[in-house]
Amino acid sequence: MSGATKAAAWVETVEALWPGARVEPHDRRAPAGRGGTGAGSGGTADGHRRELVFLPDADHPRLLLPAGMPGVAAAALRRYSHDLGVKQRVSRSLAAMAARTGLPERAMRDRLRVHGGEGASIEDHLGELLGRTVVVSVGLGPLRANRKPILHVLTPDGAAVAFVKVGDTPTALGLIAAEAKALANLAGRELPGIDVPRVLHHGDWRGLGLLVLSALPTTALGWRPRRSAPLAAMRALAASGAGRHEVKLADSPYWAEIQQVPARLDDAGAAARLAEVIERAGERHGSVALEFGAWHGDWTPWNMSWRRGKVQLWDWERFADGVPCGFDLLHYRLQEASRTAARSPYEHLPSPELAAELAAPLGLSGAAATALAELYFLELCVRYQLAAQEPIGAPLRARADQLLSLLHAGGHA
Missing domain, CATH: 3.90.1200 (Aminoglycoside 3'-phosphotransferase; Chain: A, domain 2)
Structure with missing residues (x-):
């Protein structure tokens, strides 16, 4: 698979999130399968638990999306920060609309397939914590001291449920603990004009730290000139x-x-x-x-x-x-x-x-x-x-x- 070196950290992350599973790159030259269609530990016709698609590809990885779930792909693309200008917002909105059809995914050949595993996956665990069936998209930034996996937790049809920061290094564990403490502190303060995520859960899971946060809804219409500092x-x-x-x-x-x-x-x-x-x-x-x-x-x-x-x-x-x-x-x-x-x-x-x-x-x-x-x-x-x-x-x-x-x-x- 092209980009195997860059993808190695992503493979390690998926292995940690699906404990004991065998995580294998899916050759881009092979026909793209439908991937997993269920949540959590649901199986597929060829026996793998989950197929994850690199967006845009393994050479330039930004996200791993569950295959065969166009609603999840569309929701993952509909995240808008103040950093995005009008053209970028329009482009992202159009990309999300296209993702809903499932057609763009068929052209994405760089994938990871997750086979087997030992007990509950991260999707199973989060589903138990949040009281509903969920799937996750996985984000992983460039190598740096504060890098950590970020999970966008969604229902299989694409409704946003939460975001999760995963502490997989001593530094990341310290940072998510600091954020949990900060948000608990802020929960008791008057913050006019500011919305802050709520801590839904902070704890350990199979050697990883998890900070589960409420999802702050963003919209393409929430635009102001970038020079307008708040x-x-x-x-x-x-x-x-x-x-x-x-x-x-x-x-x-x-x-x-x-x-x-x-x-x-x-x-x-x-x-x-x-x-x-x-x-x-x-x-x-x-x-x-x-x-x-x-x-x-x-x-x-x-x-x-x-x-x-x-x-x-x-x-x-x-x-x-x-x-x-x-x-x-x-x-x-x-x-x-x-x-x-x-x-x-x-x-x-x-x-x-x-x-x-x-x-x-x-x-x-x-x-x-x-x-x-x-x-x-x-x-x-x-x-x-x-x-x-x-x-x-x-x-x-x-x-x-x-x-x-x-x-x-x-x-x-």
């Missing part, structure tokens, strides 16, 4: 919990915690350089008074959508209280720019002028804006340095070192 929602989140409070950076619990990070690094050289960066930042900005509050931690156009005038916001793994207010806005703007700008906005620290421009919607300027921008870069550097030393964090090492070198040199745009 400022009101960001302010609402920042003020939730203990609320926003102003204090000098040097006197904040946030700064005390940042100062402890170098001791957590395995690389002594990186730890020494980071400690120097932190010391210099404290000298420059320690006396600056900043507002502190809550932040999402990864608020981007692709982690949100609009529906009925509210922001639907997912991926709460990095949520934290007591950080400088404005981190969410800077992250949103710079992550957005990283997809469209000629060069990465993370190649240089923002100049005082650019920092003031980025922070203007927050009412910040001068020393406060400059401090906010540098602290945001330091926050990302700390995150990447810690993640890069995780078991599968090697792909992040170059970015972590680049940010540390940038901060150490004090390079501004």
